[in-house]
Amino acid sequence: MANTIRADLITYDAKDPDSKFPPIPRVRPPKGAPNVLVILIDDVGFGASSTFGGPCQTPALERLAQGGLRYTRFHTTALCSPTRQALLTGRNHHSVGMGGITEIATGAPGYSSVRPNSKAPLAMTLKLNGYSTAHFGKCHEVPVWQTSPAGPFDAWPTGGNGFEYFYGFIGGEANQWYPTLYEGTTPVEIERTPEEGYHFVPDMTDKTIKWIGQQKALMPEKPFFVYFAPGATHAPHHVPKEWADKYKGQFDQGYDKLREQTFARQKQLGVIPADAKLTAPNAEVPRWEEVPEDFKPVLAREMEVYAGFLEYTDHHVGRLIDALENLEILDDTLVYYIVGDNGASAEGGINGCYNEMSYFNGLQDLETPEYLTARIEKFGGPQSYNHFAVGWALAMCTPYQWTKQVASHWGGTRNGTVIHWPNGIRAKGEIRHQFAHVIDVAPTILEAARLPHPESVNGFQQEAIEGKSMLYSFNDADAPERHTTQYFEMFGNRGLYHNGWTAVTKHRTPWAPQDAKMPALDDDKWELYSDKDWTQANDLAKEMPEKLYELQRQWLIEATRYNVLPLDDRLTEKMNPDTAGRPILISGDEQLLFSGMGRLLENNVLSIKNKSHSVTAEIVVPDKGAEGVIISQGANIGGWSLYAKDGRLKYCYNWGGFKNFFVESAQRLPSGQHQVRMEFDYAGGGMGKGGTSTLYVDGQKVGEGKVDATLAIVFSADDGCDVGEDSGAPVSPDYGPVGNAFNGEIRGVRLSIADDPDNHLIDPKEAIRAAIGRQ
The missing domain is CATH 2.60.120.200 (Jelly Rolls)
Known part of the structure; x- marks a missing residue:
């Protein structure tokens, strides 16, 4: 912000007593504005982390939960790019053009992958109000025709997205052993190999700790906004062998039994009610007892690798939290730790896979039990590009139905979240059950920093932020929820939350072939769940058709309001730029x-x-x-x-x-x-x-x-x-x-x-x- 005050008198000599100018102002947020750290883990279901009853140990997450709050009804969009753009803007994903991932963008406004200038990102608002801003890890919001080193960089973190520093990768996933990285917009050469100890998660954590230390050394009075998005635990599931080996034998009981064990722990922790029901097993997936005995060790190893990957990632988050504590700024840092940008991924297929790209190339039939068995010792290592089986994905979403991509059901959209801010939250170790959505993060941060919602950013008049601040719930466990209506849509999978009730319809199965023939949208079967049904276990559609119709109509209103229409369940056509209608470089x-x-x-x-x-x-x-x-x-x-x-x-x-x-x-x-x-x-x-x-x-x-x-x-x-x-x-x-x-x-x-x-x-x-x- 430049000094625009015009002096009444310009003198010839600055030593003249009448030569007076006001000092150059420095932009700072209101006094007491906290540092902000948003941690977003990738592809983790509600039932994965130990903090929410899962089998994967997450001590850093538990530590923050013990000193803060666990939110049990926090929701995402069911897919990565849409969740991330919603998080970073405070608007619904179709409102900011991100109805799908960037690689399938179309010319329709809700699906173009182009964020309107009238809906500026949170980082830009914070930067313009005196925050230091940095983004580490995954960026999957750049339109694909703008991802080359030639730009334009309008949608890159350090371009038009408001971050002053970026270290990470552009796209949906990264080889954790051999990532393609950028610092700002400059490609980075990785100097170490996996054999020499390189892995992306510790690398980006080191960079984050260094950046925060430097920022506080040079500008201690200035708060920071750090977005830490490692890309883990998205496939490929890459982790040092010793971390996977920590889970040896812990999944030999199979995914069906694991769901039951997780469900019991969730009740003990209080993250689901005591009267909650475990949803029925997915009929499209073989039961564990139907799996051939000689193939079970392969499936078990897939899950061991994934669990090790999640714990490994949480371990490095713990290093970052330790660094904040050592700098004596943890108490004054608002930490959001969001455990997943969607539910667990079922894109590994029924058997899982050694090379995740088999799914996209239509070659999953080659990932036979014999092929996978021969490579079991390589899972998670530099030669692999592995993913676990559908059964594990469903278990990681316990107690809910379905997985990533399925926006209709909580398995695809409900993600455990912890908020930690000692200077702003009196409660310690408590649980919050108010409904919340990823679009609520931005307004919460603005309210915590005592900053108004922006009316104009860089000369563009702003449309309203669509989320609701969660700050009201920080110190009041019984406060009535304020986010009472929320639509969901992804690939034709649709849902509406309204005053506790949900109406949902699953249209596409995540592990179906990409060219699978889809039913007509009007032929989809809708389900209805009451405000007392925590897990969406008891479908009331036949008993209460009037209530179902009421919610279906409201879904259509929300869809019209937020650019969801026209619904688009195509995949193959959207992969092709010519038929999708997006530019090509x-x-x-x-x-x-x-x-x-x-x-x-x-x-x-x-x-x-x-x-x-x-x-x-x-x-x-x-x-x-x-x-x-x-x-x-x-x-x-x-x-x-x-x-x-x-x-x-x-x-x-x-x-x-x-x-x-x-x-x-x-x-x-x-x-x-x-x-x-x-x-x-x-x-x-x-x-x-x-x-x-x-x-x-x-x-x-x-x-x-x-x-x-x-x-x-x-x-x-x-x-x-x-x-x-x-x-x-x-x-x-x-x-x-x-x-x-x-x-x-x-x-x-x-x-x-x-x-x-x-x-x-x-x-x-x-x-x-x-x-x-x-x-």
Whole structure:
């Protein structure tokens, strides 16, 4: 905020007694405004953490709960991007364009993934009112066509989202061993390997502790707002082996028994009423006694890894809390610890999976019991990209029905939450049962800081914040709840909460194939649950049709009010930008890349899937011979790489981690400048089919080989395309994760669709001229 007071007199000499100017003001929030720490864990069901009766030990969460409050009826949206945008703005997810994840955005206002300027994020409001702001971990709110290192950065944390510092990843998930990271908007090189002790959760925790320490050392009078979102425990479930081994044998009883055990503990803790009912087992999932005996150890290990991952993450949250205590600022810090941005994820399928991308590529049938059994010792490690089975996801959502993605039922949306603020909360270790929603976080923080809701931010008039402050409940356990009506919707799964009653309908099953035929929306069966039914166990729809109709009508009113319509249950069409109606960064049939470009997510690279294509590079081979990666895309869970090995040109197609297909030149590459090229002749006949890969050097064929099958939809969720190296988890087993850079010079690489000149040689100058001409 600049000094805009105009002086009455401008003198010639500043020493003149009449030369007077007011001091430059410093913007600070009202006296007593607390520091704020919002911790958001990923993909954790209500029944997972020990703090809410689950089997996964969370001592840091329990410590905060003992000194603060546990909220038992706090809700999210059932999916990550929508929950996060709602949290960061105080508005419903469709209101801010986030009706789904960013990767399936459409042109409809409620689903565009574009936040209106009239609904500014909380961090911006706090920054403009004198807070220091920082974001660590996951950011899944950036429209996919804006996720490249070229920006624009309007929706990035340090761009238009109000954070002064960011350290984390852009997208839905990260390989915890080999994350693709940014500091601000600058790509970060990870200097250590997993074998040297690297893992993202401790890394981001170290960065957070350092940032807070520096902020308090330099500006102790200025409060901070820190958003700590590790991306754990979203798949892949990556954790050091010793943490998973802590749970050896603890899940041998299976997921059905685990639900019963968790349910009993929840009653003992008082996080559910004594008369609550455990909802019936999901009929679509095999009962534990139906699982073959020789496969049960695999399923049990999946859960051991997940439990270790959650405890490991909570352990590092504990380090962060210790740091606040050591700085003597914990009592004056409002801490929100939200245990999940939705319910537990059922995207691992009935068996679970070693490579989560199998789900998105339609290859889960290959994740057979035999395949998983052979890899049981690798679960959670750097070679895996694992996810647990549906049965465990349902158990982690005890006592409720359904899971992540299912916004209709509490299993998808009810997440245990702890609030800790000794200077603002008199109660210690108490429980609060008032209904709350993630949109309530922003207004709570503003009220705690004694800041008004913004009327104008950066020149844009603001629309009202849609959440309700939870501050009224901090010191009054019996206060009547103020958030009395809330709609829910995700993928056609719909629900309404109104004065304790809920009307809900499940439309799509999370583990169904992405191309599964959906019923007509009007054919969905609605259920009705009373205000006395804590778990949604007793459907009253047939007994009380008038009440059901009343809530259905109110749901439609809320849906109209908040941009939910038109309902859109498509998935395959929304994955394709052409049919979804969202912009794409790369258009046309070719893309020119240069040395040093890297970490380009798949939405920023020409799609060469399911079609014939070529990769052409101009390189200079050193006298000692060629070695290293020329260009790569993807990771050890799927992708392709063109590289030099022992002086020879080589191509590897990694088919989802199931099999690697290699083509290699017969002769070593001579020193000097050369054009190397890989042509892929796609066999056709549908998606994910095979083809023939042919290598050329200076237009001369030097190698050929078959690729039996390809990946139809995605290589990796976070490992991108690199020119001159393969960052992250390596595509090919021929080289490691570090030290794989090309040892010569790369003057340019061209990706082209169905461009196969007869002489297999292109003029690099013409390629550059053509590329520039289209800009």
